[in-house]
Amino acid sequence: MKKRKIALKDLRRFSALYIMLIPGIIYLLINNYMPMAGLVLAFKKVNYQIGIFQSPWTGLSNFKYLFSTKDAAQFFRNTILYNLAFILLGNLLGLIVAISLDSIKQKFFKKMSQTIILFPYLLSTVIVSYIVFAFLSGKNGFMNMTILPLFGIDPISWYNEPSHWPVILTITFLWMSFGYSSILYYSTLIGIDKSLYEAAVVDGAGVWAQIKFITIPAMKTTVITLVLMAVGRICYSDFGLFYQVPMNSGMLYSTTQTIDTYVYRGLLELNDIGRSTAAGFLQSVFGFICVVTANTVVRKLDEDSSLF
Amino acid sequence: MIHENKAFKLLTYFIMAFLVCSCVIPFVILISSSFSSEASLANFGYGLFPKEFSLKAYEYIGGVKSDILHAYLMSFIYTAVGTIINVILSLLFAYPLSVKDLPGRKIISFFLFFTMLFNGGFVPTYLIYSKIFHINDSPAAMIVPYLLMNPFFVIMIRTYMTTNIPTEVLEAGRIDGAGEGKLLYKVVLPMSKPIIGTVALMTAIAYWNNWTNGIYFLTIRRDLYGIQNYLNQVLSNVQFLATHSAGFVSVDSIPNVSIRMALAVIAVLPVLIAYPFFQKTFVAGITVGSVKG
Numbered sequence: 001m002k003k004r005k006i007a008l009k010d011l012r013r014f015s016a017l018y019i020m021l022i023p024g025i026i027y028l029l030i031n032n033y034m035p036m037a038g039l040v041l042a043f044k045k046v047n048y049q050i051g052i053f054q055s056p057w058t059g060l061s062n063f064k065y066l067f068s069t070k071d072a073a074q075f076f077r078n079t080i081l082y083n084l085a086f087i088l089l090g091n092l093l094g095l096i097v098a099i100s101l102d103s104i105k106q107k108f109f110k111k112m113s114q115t116i117i118l119f120p121y122l123l124s125t126v127i128v129s130y131i132v133f134a135f136l137s138g139k140n141g142f143m144n145m146t147i148l149p150l151f152g153i154d155p156i157s158w159y160n161e162p163s164h165w166p167v168i169l170t171i172t173f174l175w176m177s178f179g180y181s182s183i184l185y186y187s188t189l190i191g192i193d194k195s196l197y198e199a200a201v202v203d204g205a206g207v208w209a210q211i212k213f214i215t216i217p218a219m220k221t222t223v224i225t226l227v228l229m230a231v232g233r234i235c236y237s238d239f240g241l242f243y244q245v246p247m248n249s250g251m252l253y254s255t256t257q258t259i260d261t262y263v264y265r266g267l268l269e270l271n272d273i274g275r276s277t278a279a280g281f282l283q284s285v286f287g288f289i290c291v292v293t294a295n296t297v298v299r300k301l302d303e304d305s306s307l308f
Numbered sequence: 309m310i311h312e313n314k315a316f317k318l319l320t321y322f323i324m325a326f327l328v329c330s331c332v333i334p335f336v337i338l339i340s341s342s343f344s345s346e347a348s349l350a351n352f353g354y355g356l357f358p359k360e361f362s363l364k365a366y367e368y369i370g371g372v373k374s375d376i377l378h379a380y381l382m383s384f385i386y387t388a389v390g391t392i393i394n395v396i397l398s399l400l401f402a403y404p405l406s407v408k409d410l411p412g413r414k415i416i417s418f419f420l421f422f423t424m425l426f427n428g429g430f431v432p433t434y435l436i437y438s439k440i441f442h443i444n445d446s447p448a449a450m451i452v453p454y455l456l457m458n459p460f461f462v463i464m465i466r467t468y469m470t471t472n473i474p475t476e477v478l479e480a481g482r483i484d485g486a487g488e489g490k491l492l493y494k495v496v497l498p499m500s501k502p503i504i505g506t507v508a509l510m511t512a513i514a515y516w517n518n519w520t521n522g523i524y525f526l527t528i529r530r531d532l533y534g535i536q537n538y539l540n541q542v543l544s545n546v547q548f549l550a551t552h553s554a555g556f557v558s559v560d561s562i563p564n565v566s567i568r569m570a571l572a573v574i575a576v577l578p579v580l581i582a583y584p585f586f587q588k589t590f591v592a593g594i595t596v597g598s599v600k601g
Contacts, residue, residue: 014411016488017404021416024401027457030436032423038432052435097327100320113324115587116331122579124517126536130543130572131334134341134354140565142337145353175330180594187595207316239520244540263430268524273431280429288426308421 042281046273062278071262072279079258082166082242083234086173091227093174094181099215101182102189114186117179125240132172132245159247162255169256172245173238181226188222189215221302232294235259235287259283335576342366342570349565365570375531376538376571382450383534387515390451394511395504397457402465403492408475420459434524447532449525455514461507464596468503469496506593509586516579535575542568 042062044055066072097117104110120128135142136158144155158164196214205213237258246256259279266276299306333356341354345362352359369376404410405417427433433453443449473496481491497504522537533541546568583590 010409013482013488017407017410020400020488020492021404024397024457024462025416025419027397028420028423028459030441031433031453031456032427034436034440035428035432036426038428038436041432041435046435048439052439096323100323103317103320104324109321109324113328114591115584116328118587118590119331119335119580119583122513122517122583123576124519124536126517126519126540126543127572127576130539130568131338133543134334134337134569137354140349140353142354146355178327179331183591183594207313244519248544260430264524267431267434277431280431284427284429291425308425 036284039281039284042277044277046277058274062274066275066278071257074254075257075259075262075279078255079237079260080234082169082173082237082258083230085166085170086177087227087230087234089170089174090177090181090230091223093178094185095219095223097178097182098185098189099211101186114183117182119179120176121179123176125238125244128172128176128240129244129247132168133247136168159249160251162252165246165252165255169241169245173241176241184226185219185222188219192218224301225298228294228298232291233287234290235283237261239264338569338576339573342566342573344566346564346566354565362566365566368567369570369574376535376574378531379533379535379538380574382532383516383536386447386450386518386534387512390455390515391508391512393451394456394458394461395508398462398465398507399492399497399500399504401457401462402469403488403496405462405466406469406473407488408470420462424459438525444525444527445529445532450518450521450532450534451515453521453525455511455518455521458511461510465500465503465507468500473499502592503596506589506596509589510593513579535571539568539571539575542571 038052041052041055043057043059045058045061046052047055050056101110101113104113123131133141136144138144138155138157138159141158143158148155156164158168192214197210200210200214237260239260242256242258243261243264246252249256260283263276263280263283266272266279295306295308336356337354340356340358341349342365343361343363344355344358345360345364348359401420405413405420407413437449437453438444443452477495477499478491481495486494517536519534519536519540522533523540526532526537530541
């Protein structure tokens with residue numbers, strides 16, 4: 001009798017908790033699970049009149065259509081190569097900045113640097129594109145009017161010449177994100193036991209020896225974790241960086257088109273929904289494989305850092 | 309901390325000074341051109357100092373252009389509403405997940421977590437929101453898609469609750485006859501303030517900076533644009549004119565260079581002013597959220 005009473009009380013408690021979960025569950029169903037089901041659209045010929053889910057099946061024709069042009073190879077290549085460059089340079093810069101920050105003893109300079117380097121990370125891509133435009137604008141940009149004349153170089157029409165953009169976009173990415181990765185690494189760095197360095201100095205270790213034998217080993221797990229997490233997202237790109245920063249300039253597609261911009265342009269600018277769904281499908285599936293693989297590797301190395 | 313020699317010390321100062329400058333100079337250029345006269349910008353381009361000081365751009369924005377202020381106001385509304393709903397939804401989801409004896413807790417956690425691993429991508433999301441729920445060209449388009457509840461934040465809050473709120477406190481409340489809703493409001497909420505602050509801040513920044521929902525879903529109702537989309541439209545028009553000399557966009561509708569830069573300054577201003585106050589919370593958000601929620 002008593003046991004049943006407790007069970008009843010628990011039941012009331014649990015139902016209150018389940019009710020709390022309902023709004024979130026509904027949102028996840030709409031925002032996340034319905035689109036997952038929507039991936040089947042890659043195998044359909046979408047017709048808005050019939051209704052998107054009622055549209056007829058077409059087998060693999062969307063994929064054949066996607067790979068019938070050389071666009072697909074181009075934007076897959078761009079996505080992967082940019083990500084590799086971002087991962088390599090972004091983490092390297094983050095580490096260098098973290099080590100520099102940690103070594104600086106002058107309090108005001110240290111505080112000020114920590115504050116200022118995070119600032120670009122707070123900006124929207126639209127503002128970033130304004131800043132890039134102020135530098136690269138053909139008529140009165142800072143580069144063409146001030147920097148290039150110093151070296152006697154003729155003005156460059158930046159928004160029409162694709163060959164410059166791998167460098168521009170990489171610099172822009174690093175500028176936007178290095179504060180974030182630096183602060184992350186720095187928070188690991190300050191956790192290193194200071195007596196290790198003191199002992200090393202007593203043993204006659206120089207700066208590089210200290211970095212090599214103390215700092216780097218202590219940072220290893222954080223570095224590996226962050227790199228692998230980024231590898232898990234190698235099929236994705238920052239839409240704003242590749243769409244808005246190059247000003248959606250058609251002349252630059254060969255070096256600025258990524259999966260995300262291609263999918264967006266296909267769907268909303270060119271009304272080419274078949275290719276978009278096919279490219280999006282491949283992104284989701286490869287993205288899933290990459291995340292799971294990366295996470296499995298992280299878990300092998302350091303269970304606490306893995307996502308699941 | 310590395311024990312350094314002179315050369316290394318110099319190097320670290322040099323690296324940091326260089327990077328700090330690289331972060332500051334673009335803002336200086338932005339601000340200085342917003343205070344420059346149009347003629348000096350045309351002759352000398354963007355520079356570090358205004359060649360001819362002028363307040364015309366700001367007078368223009370403060371005067372006739374009410375749609376700029378309107379866009380600004382819309383951004384504030386989207387940010388406030390989105391952040392409040394996000395925090396409420398996340399709290400309501402995180403608290404039950406922190407109750408250890410709740411049947412089905414693992415399944416619900418996985419239901420949440422799986423969305424971080426796998427997603428349908430842009431096309432299905434867009435089609436579902438626009439063709440099934442018809443949120444195009446409504447204020448909901450700026451608030452609901454993608455941003456309303458971030459699974460990552462829910463996990464952060466849940467972890468905070470399980471590690472910082474002792475079960476004894478909750479048990480005592482239950483014995484006193486408090487329902488779960490009351491417990492959440494009276495006990496859990498006050499005790500979770502730091503993490504709620506962090507999540508609210510990160511969400512507010514995401515909403516303030518969001519412009520993708522605007523270009524995805526607001527194709528007709530330009531009056532619903534927030535400041536970011538407004539800026540985006542201005543810049544796109546400029547570029548369009550530059551590439552198509554005889555364009556469809558009339559020259560009058562495009563603010564000149566100094567006004568554009570003043571617009572950008574105004575859009576950054578709230579973040580710039582608030583940043584020193586929330587810097588600590590922000591850094592906490594980065595480091596807590598980074599490795600594991």
